[in-house]
Amino acid sequence: MQDTQSMQTLKWREKTLHVDGLDCASCARELQEVICRLDNVGECSLTYATGKLHLRYQGSLDKIKNLVKAHGYQLRESHEEEKGDAVAAQRVKQAAWAALFLLLAVVASAFYQPLSIPFLLVTIIVGGQTTFRRAWQALLQRRLDMNVLMTTAVIGAIIIGEWWEGSVVAFLFAASNALETYTTEKNRRSIRTLMREMPEAAHKLVEGIPETVNVATIADGDLILVRPGEQVPLDGVVIDGVSWINEAAITGEAMPQNKEQGSRVYAGTLNGNGSLTVRVTGTWQDSTLTKIVRLVEEAQEHRVPLEQFVDRFARVYTPVVMLLAAAVAVMGPLTQNGTWGEWIYKGLALLLVACPCSLVLAAPVTVVAALTNAARQGVLIKGGVFLEAMGTVQAILFDKTGTLTKGEPEVKQIYAAGDFPEDEVLAVAAGLEAHSEHLLARAVRQKAEELGIKPLLTTGFTAIAGKGIQGVINDKFYLVGSLAYLNENGIATEELQQLPQRGETVIAVACEKRLLGALLIKDSVRKEGAPVIEALRQLGIKSMQMLTGDRQQAAAALGIELGLDRVRAELLPQDKEKTVRQMTETWGQVAMVGDGINDAPALAAATVGIAMGAAGSPTALETADVALMGDDLTNLPYLIRLGRQATAVIRQNIVLSLLIKTIAILLVFPGWLSLWLAIVADMGASLLVTLNGMRLLTFKKKA
Numbered sequence: 001m002q003d004t005q006s007m008q009t010l011k012w013r014e015k016t017l018h019v020d021g022l023d024c025a026s027c028a029r030e031l032q033e034v035i036c037r038l039d040n041v042g043e044c045s046l047t048y049a050t051g052k053l054h055l056r057y058q059g060s061l062d063k064i065k066n067l068v069k070a071h072g073y074q075l076r077e078s079h080e081e082e083k084g085d086a087v088a089a090q091r092v093k094q095a096a097w098a099a100l101f102l103l104l105a106v107v108a109s110a111f112y113q114p115l116s117i118p119f120l121l122v123t124i125i126v127g128g129q130t131t132f133r134r135a136w137q138a139l140l141q142r143r144l145d146m147n148v149l150m151t152t153a154v155i156g157a158i159i160i161g162e163w164w165e166g167s168v169v170a171f172l173f174a175a176s177n178a179l180e181t182y183t184t185e186k187n188r189r190s191i192r193t194l195m196r197e198m199p200e201a202a203h204k205l206v207e208g209i210p211e212t213v214n215v216a217t218i219a220d221g222d223l224i225l226v227r228p229g230e231q232v233p234l235d236g237v238v239i240d241g242v243s244w245i246n247e248a249a250i251t252g253e254a255m256p257q258n259k260e261q262g263s264r265v266y267a268g269t270l271n272g273n274g275s276l277t278v279r280v281t282g283t284w285q286d287s288t289l290t291k292i293v294r295l296v297e298e299a300q301e302h303r304v305p306l307e308q309f310v311d312r313f314a315r316v317y318t319p320v321v322m323l324l325a326a327a328v329a330v331m332g333p334l335t336q337n338g339t340w341g342e343w344i345y346k347g348l349a350l351l352l353v354a355c356p357c358s359l360v361l362a363a364p365v366t367v368v369a370a371l372t373n374a375a376r377q378g379v380l381i382k383g384g385v386f387l388e389a390m391g392t393v394q395a396i397l398f399d400k401t402g403t404l405t406k407g408e409p410e411v412k413q414i415y416a417a418g419d420f421p422e423d424e425v426l427a428v429a430a431g432l433e434a435h436s437e438h439l440l441a442r443a444v445r446q447k448a449e450e451l452g453i454k455p456l457l458t459t460g461f462t463a464i465a466g467k468g469i470q471g472v473i474n475d476k477f478y479l480v481g482s483l484a485y486l487n488e489n490g491i492a493t494e495e496l497q498q499l500p501q502r503g504e505t506v507i508a509v510a511c512e513k514r515l516l517g518a519l520l521i522k523d524s525v526r527k528e529g530a531p532v533i534e535a536l537r538q539l540g541i542k543s544m545q546m547l548t549g550d551r552q553q554a555a556a557a558l559g560i561e562l563g564l565d566r567v568r569a570e571l572l573p574q575d576k577e578k579t580v581r582q583m584t585e586t587w588g589q590v591a592m593v594g595d596g597i598n599d600a601p602a603l604a605a606a607t608v609g610i611a612m613g614a615a616g617s618p619t620a621l622e623t624a625d626v627a628l629m630g631d632d633l634t635n636l637p638y639l640i641r642l643g644r645q646a647t648a649v650i651r652q653n654i655v656l657s658l659l660i661k662t663i664a665i666l667l668v669f670p671g672w673l674s675l676w677l678a679i680v681a682d683m684g685a686s687l688l689v690t691l692n693g694m695r696l697l698t699f700k701k702k703a
């Protein structure tokens with residue numbers, strides 16, 4: 001009995017909560033540490049950009065709630081209404097009250113100087129309360145953070161009789177807190193708007209009759225009705241009806257897509273004029289949109305290299321400036337001219353300068369804005385690292401089928417060897433391809449259906465990646481695949497050399513050791529292909545190459561048409577990977593663009609692996625570093641420009657912060673840096689850094 005009870009209290013739970021009102025990146029990191037240190041918390045991670053708190057904990061949440069509250073934020077469960085705006089409003093109110101009392105102090109001082117002191121004291125208490133409370137929390141945990149620095153500065157100012165200075169500083173805390181809460185909440189909201197695209201109700205078909213229910217109650221395999229003008233509530237496959245759907249929420253492409261029986265539809269997309277019956281695939285938690293939002297959020301957690309540099313710097317910078325402040329306050333009056341009051345004042349000003357706030361903000365705000373901008377274009381970047389890497393990529397490798405071509409191959413010609421009937425060639429090929437997932441297989445099946453030819457029943461099917469397929473029909477062994485594949489199996493294919501070739505892929509068909517014929521398949525080139533390659537060249541990409549398992553002749557024609565530097569043909573999946581590694585040695589940073597399924601090893605080997613058409617392929621979405629949800633190559637130049645712009649903005653932010661800090665430190669010594677100026681400098685720098693980073697929210701896709 002006792003045992004089961006202790007077992008129960010030991011039970012670990014996992015939960016995602018929200019912290020509303022987080023207003024600085026370093027505070028988020030500190031709060032995370034404090035929560036992690038609680039006895040009943042196993043794991044925790046708090047993401048500044050979204051305010052999401054992932055917890056593994058035992059017992060009740062009360063302790064955690066109180067702790068968050070003590071730091072001046074609000075803890076909220078996922079289903080509760082967000083309080084970010086409320087927190088921001090509260091901060092604004094605090095600042096307004098502080099301003100009012102400061103004003104009263106000014107008025108009072110006009111009549112009788114000492115009369116202003118009570119007003120100044122109230123200003124300090126009202127304006128500084130959040131900071132003081134956090135400072136107290138930090139001291140309880142024996143930590144020195146920016147709040148402690150600021151509180152020390154205010155108390156110090158009071159002690160040396162600088163009441164006015166102290167209260168102006170406290171008012172400025174309140175103002176900067178309000179401003180930062182407001183701007184970060186705004187930034188955070190732009191990520192949440194992605195999630196807002198998700199409708200909450202769905203019309204479930206129960207024995208053919210629509211019933212409006214919450215999406216959370218719908219299961220895999222249920223039928224739902226999507227009426228004209230409504231949002232699709234869950235991912236699924238159309239089983240009845242025709243319509244146009246705007247998929248911008250997923251792919252960033254606003255041009256409506258035609259949907260009919262068998263088409264995939266995605267949660268969050270907007271239905272046009274038709275009514276659709278959809279068979280749901282997976283719950284709303286499995287939906288592509290939910291995955292996108294989760295991945296965008298997770299992307300914030302990986303820090304970019306520049307950010308790691310900043311963190312290391314801040315860890316040295318703050319204690320050094322604090323020591324300097326102490327030295328100035330103590331050593332100054334002993335060795336130099338001037339009173340204790342004057343030197344302590346200088347020391348306090350330095351304490352304020354020691355805060356690394358704007359520096360810590362430099363990267364995360366920018367990265368969040370850039371990732372959000374990309375997500376709106378249907379480009380999913382799995383972390384700031386890849387964003388930065390895209391900006392410095394030297395070479396880009398492309399898969400052919402489905403990447404540079406439309407991925408809608410068609411059989412253009414059927415060739416029969418000797419007097420073997422053409423229809424037989426197709427019947428055999430379609431029979432084997434019935435088992436294959438390959439894009440080419442679809443073309444073969446389609447042709448057979450179009451000509452009304454019945455595929456022959458195949459057993460013992462095997463696929464050899466990058467080569468072809470084999471199987472048994474009527475006790476005979478058949479091969480379908482590349483010429484090289486047939487040659488390997490001892491089948492002569494000289495006869496096929498004379499076939500006209502204008503970029504077609506030749507698929508040979510053989511029975512036992514005899515060549516039966518071939519299919520010429522053509523997949524048209526994406527029309528944006530050549531302009532995109534040209535745009536990439538303009539952006540300074542040094543080498544662009546095609547990697548394909550197809551034959552040299554077919555690939556070469558395409559390479560010339562697109563303006564590529566080189567075409568590497570007849571590669572097996574592992575050869576593609578090896579090529580990527582070689583290219584990485586030559587060029588340093590290499591991006592590989594592929595369809596994400598049979599190109600997975602090559603995508604993984606590249607500095608940045610980019611998957612096309614990821615909306616339709618969950619594996620590609622999970623494995624790639626960058627997922628292009630739509631099939632749009634024009635996102636490549638955009639990605640490179642975005643990566644470069646983001647890196648530039650982060651650098652600007654770092655330089656700006658350091659510059660302002662340096663100037664502030666230099667101004668201390670001639671006694672020109674007043675306490676309030678020190679705060680204004682810091683506040684100004686934080687604000688500039690935030691606004692500069694947020695510019696990326698409106699970065700345009702077209703140059």
Ligand code: ADP
Nearest residue numbers: 400401436438466467468480481482548549550
């Ligand atoms: P890519 O590199 O263009 O994506 P793959 O590596 O998938 O092409 O395939 C390379 C070649 O192998 C194809 O051009 C084709 O000749 C042959 N092949 C692969 N799979 C099949 C299949 N299912 N049916 C016929 N041929 C195939």
Ligand code: MG
Nearest residue numbers: 399401595598
């Ligand atoms: Mg491919």
